[in-house]
Amino acid sequence: MGTQEHEPAAGGGTPRPPSAVYNWLSMVGVALVVIGIVGSAVLAISTAVMPSTPQYVGILFLPPVALIVLGIILFPLGYLLEKRRRSHGEAGRMPMQILIDFTLARHRVILLTTLVVGVLAFTVFAMGSFQAFTAMETNAFCGQVCHSVMAPEYTAYQHTPHARVRCVECHIGSGVGWYVHAKVSGVRRLTALISGTYARPIPAPITDMRSAKETCEECHWSSRFVGYKEKVLTYYTKGEDSPETKLRLLIKIGGADSPFIKGFGIHYHMQGANKVEYIARDRQRQEIAWVKVTRRDGSSTEFNHQDLGLSEEERSKLPVRRVECLDCHNRPAHEFKSPVDAVDGALAAGTLSRALPYIKVRAVKALDSNYDTTDAAMAGIADSLTEYYKENYPDVLTKQADLLKRTTAQLQAIYKTNFFPEMKAKWSAYPKNIGHRDWPGCFRCHTDKMLSAKGEKVFTDCTKCHLVLAQGKSVERVSTVNYTRGQAFNHPGYDEQIKEYTKCIDCHTGGADLY
Ligand code: HEC
Ligand code: HEC
Ligand code: HEC
Ligand code: HEC
Ligand code: HEC
Ligand code: HEC
Structure with missing residues (x-):
């Protein structure tokens, strides 16, 4: 592309120096504003035709809006800097004309490449942020990624009638306002996570939970006749x-x-x-x-x-x-089963056998002990059963050794899905x-x-x-x-x-x- 330094206008006379607005910084500002406006328009159209819009679709508009704001800041900044430069007697640096000559192959290629790269970059950026925000709504994100603290709720949730209802449907409202609210309190919680100062167990009920009207009643008809x-x-x-x-x-x-x-x-x-x-x-x-x-x-x-x-x-x-x-x-969505209910359930399902003497009471006692860690609980459950039978029914250790092993493993599995000593989460912490x-x-x-x-x-x-x-x-x-x-x-x-x-x-x- 050819550039031309400013020259006296045709027809003679003193050339008027161009306004200080003509500087690179201000022009970049103008470009950003234009890109931001076009981007917002493209997003508005594409989200309107999308088959299902995610909860916080509004957040996608933040990047183009940020570009517009940046542009608005750069424009006067460029102007002021340029003015200062010129008051020190320096000439304007920006060429006053940019000539694009379509008969030149070189110009056509440059223009086309810029256009293609620009559109591609914008698409990748939009899709990337879209993916990122959809990912943040998944249960895996809520329950696992940065929320290891919530492992107890995530585990318990998978065994309730709501296992297919996403965390965000109950916990976070729709719209940008709720998204920002959730992420702002998320930042507070993240600091607590890093510093290890979060409450164990996480206190319930949650104080900023929306009313049942906005959560449960989105799906359940409140006056349904059951x-x-x-x-x-x-x-x-x-x-x-x-x-x-x-x-x-x-x-x-x-x-x-x-x-x-x-x-x-x-x-x-x-x-x-x-x-x-x-x-x-x-x-x-x-x-x-x-x-x-x-x-x-x-x-x-x-x-x-x-x-x-x-x-x-x-x-x-x-x-x-x-x-x-x-x-x-x-x-x-987060029922931690009590030892009595969990053992009754397993006995009824047949995953625990009634063939071991006094197994109901022994199993409840083995589960309901104050273990400090899950590892300690695994060992404690095994010890508690083995010791009881060694002392009272030594035959069990020889004649029913296999059953004792299976029973121990089953109780350890029950423990892992309902008890979380690291977070002090278990049935007794949550009425x-x-x-x-x-x-x-x-x-x-x-x-x-x-x-x-x-x-x-x-x-x-x-x-x-x-x-x-x-x-x-x-x-x-x-x-x-x-x-x-x-x-x-x-x-x-x-x-x-x-x-x-x-x-x-x-x-x-x-x-x-x-x-
Ligand atoms: C059907 C609605 C529903 C879904 C789905 C749901 N929750 Fe909850 N959650 C609740 C309610 C209601 C409470 C408040 C419980 C109380 O007051 O005792 C709660 C409480 C919590 C708590 C506070 C601690 C506690 O045990 O009370 C955490 C953490 C939590 N949920 C995380 C999650 C995560 C992570 C998911 C997704 C894996 C999820 N929730 C899915 C309704 C839901
Ligand atoms: C996104 C939809 C959705 C939301 C939100 C939701 N539920 Fe449900 N709920 C369901 C579905 C679907 C079932 C039926 C599950 C089944 O029978 O397999 C169900 C079942 C239930 C049941 C019957 C459980 C049982 O043992 O059969 C209760 C009680 C219930 N929900 C209460 C609530 C409460 C309280 C809330 C609010 C915290 C809530 N639900 C929020 C979809 C939802
Ligand atoms: C006064 C206490 C109470 C309130 C308030 C209450 N429920 Fe229930 N609900 C019960 C009891 C008790 C049962 C039966 C016990 C069970 O099956 O777990 C039940 C059962 C249900 C069931 C299961 C019905 C079925 O067909 O199996 C659903 C769904 C349900 N409630 C939804 C709701 C919703 C939604 C609300 C709020 C609009 C609500 N309940 C308010 C006490 C209550
Ligand atoms: C004076 C103490 C006491 C009171 C009060 C009491 N229970 Fe019990 N309950 C027990 C004992 C002890 C057992 C265990 C009995 C056994 O295993 O032989 C038991 C067992 C049960 C069981 C069987 C539980 C299981 O899985 O083994 C149920 C159900 C039950 N009680 C319901 C109730 C209800 C409902 C009430 C209140 C209306 C109640 N109980 C009041 C002491 C009591
Ligand atoms: C205000 C209502 C209400 C009253 C009064 C009431 N119950 Fe219940 N009861 C319930 C509900 C709700 C459940 C839970 C049902 C379920 O598991 O879904 C229940 C459960 C039970 C259970 C099963 C317990 C379990 O968890 O296995 C027994 C037994 C029982 N009630 C006995 C009684 C007796 C005896 C009385 C009178 C002294 C009584 N109830 C009074 C509402 C009541
Ligand atoms: C916050 C207090 C409160 C709680 C908790 C509560 N109730 Fe009630 N319930 C009441 C009051 C008050 C009445 C009205 C009594 C009256 O009209 O004199 C009532 C009325 C009822 C009625 C009578 C409805 C009718 O036909 O007149 C039933 C049934 C009932 N409750 C069951 C339950 C069950 C089951 C639970 C537990 C799951 C429960 N309630 C929890 C306060 C409560």
Whole structure:
């Protein structure tokens, strides 16, 4: 390309020196602004026609916008520098004309190459950032790459009904605002990661989690009428052959009113016009001190917990929450199984054999020990079983050596998927609010301690929430069931029936304390 230094204009006269705007820096600024604008336009068109746009597509616009901003900064900067140069008597450095001659092959080649390289570079750049942001949304990124701290949640998640729901769908909202929010708090967490100052276990509930409306209800229809759900629960008690006993439970999940169905049941009390509000004393919302129900007919009742009463000051300071999905379903994606449940599950599935004496109790005890590391736990589980049988059933070590080995390996596998000593994450660190056996759960409010000014209680009648249809060795025959009252619950291993208002957690913790 030919350049030409500025010369006197044709026709004579004194040539006017070109404005200081004509300098390389300002011109680069102009070019950047143009590229940025064209880039944004290309992105806007291509994301509009994309079949599925990722959560934070807005972030792709950051690079072209950055170019525009840089351009806007360079333009006046170039001008000022050039002015200063010229005030020191120096001549302008930029040629005033750039001649492109299309008859010259050399010029055509240079121009074409510049164009092709420019378009290619831009495409690669756009695709690269697109890939990078899609990768950051994957579970592998959330659960493994820079989030090794979250290995417990990632592992537990893979065994829940939500194993195919991506982390970001529950944890991060859509849009640039949420993306930046997540990454900014991510930077804070990264510093904690590097310095090792992060909390172990990671505290739950997460304070900046969006409401259930924006997470769960993206997929679950809040007023769906679920009706009744029948569950057969299988338990193994503490006898020598770990006797099996079953419970067939009909759970009254219910749902909201519709023109065709009258609403009732567990889901009904937070649906539509019904509203339950509460104040909890603790961060994990286990100690509920005050509850207020507003029913669809407009009537309302307030209840106060007799042992957890609030002072005026506490009442004004603590937040009032309205019951939503997460107040009951708080571990939908990260359930760490308790030793009792994990062992029951493995015995029922047959992956643990009942042939070893007292295996139910021994397995629970082996799992529920305070190991400092996973390696220590692997050794501890093996030692605990071997020592017990060596002392009490020496025959096991000779005649059932193979079974003992397999049982040990199975328990070690259970441990690795549910216990994470390095992060202090296990069932006992994370209360589960569905039910009431190992955690206060429903009984946080449904307790005889929760009284209104008139002395009414929040009900604890077992049959309002579920019916026992059958129980014992076999639960196949349910022909004798009374569907309004069910049967009284026969507590496994006890002859006595459980009375209303029994606090299961007085004895149950999910761990070895039971035995
Ligand atoms: C179905 C929705 C859902 C999905 C999917 C999900 N989470 Fe969660 N997660 C939650 C909820 C709800 C909590 C709060 C639990 C509580 O309050 O006890 C939580 C809590 C957490 C916590 C805090 C510690 C804890 O155990 O409570 C971490 C860390 C976490 N999730 C990471 C992840 C990772 C990593 C993924 C993807 C592999 C993921 N989550 C997928 C709903 C989800
Ligand atoms: C992206 C969609 C999606 C989101 C978001 C989501 N879920 Fe689900 N959820 C599902 C699907 C799909 C299933 C059914 C899984 C199956 O049956 O295999 C399910 C199942 C469930 C079940 C039944 C579990 C069982 O044992 O059968 C519960 C309870 C549940 N979800 C609660 C929640 C809660 C609470 C949240 C919010 C923290 C949530 N879900 C967020 C898609 C979602
Ligand atoms: C006084 C203490 C105590 C109370 C209160 C109590 N339990 Fe139990 N529970 C036990 C003991 C001990 C066992 C173990 C029995 C055995 O293995 O023979 C047990 C076992 C069970 C089992 C079988 C668990 C398994 O997998 O082995 C269930 C289910 C159960 N209890 C439910 C309840 C419920 C529900 C409540 C509250 C309504 C309750 N229990 C209240 C002491 C209690
Ligand atoms: C008052 C406590 C409570 C609240 C609030 C609650 N649930 Fe449930 N939900 C339950 C119980 C209890 C069950 C039955 C136990 C089980 O199957 O795990 C259940 C069952 C379910 C199921 C399984 C239904 C099936 O067909 O198997 C889904 C899905 C579900 N809930 C979604 C939700 C969603 C979404 C919300 C919020 C809009 C919500 N729940 C609010 C207590 C609650
Ligand atoms: C406020 C509602 C409510 C009341 C009242 C209630 N339960 Fe439950 N119960 C539940 C829920 C929810 C579950 C969990 C069901 C599931 O596993 O999905 C449950 C679970 C159980 C289980 C199975 C425990 C397990 O984890 O294996 C037993 C046994 C039981 N209840 C007995 C009783 C008895 C006995 C009473 C009366 C003293 C009672 N319940 C009162 C809601 C209630
Ligand atoms: C934050 C307190 C609180 C928690 C936690 C709670 N409930 Fe409730 N629940 C209430 C109040 C208050 C009422 C209304 C009682 C009334 O109307 O007098 C109620 C009503 C109900 C009803 C009756 C609905 C109807 O048809 O009238 C059922 C069933 C129920 N709860 C089940 C459960 C189950 C199951 C759980 C645990 C998974 C649970 N609740 C957890 C406070 C709570």
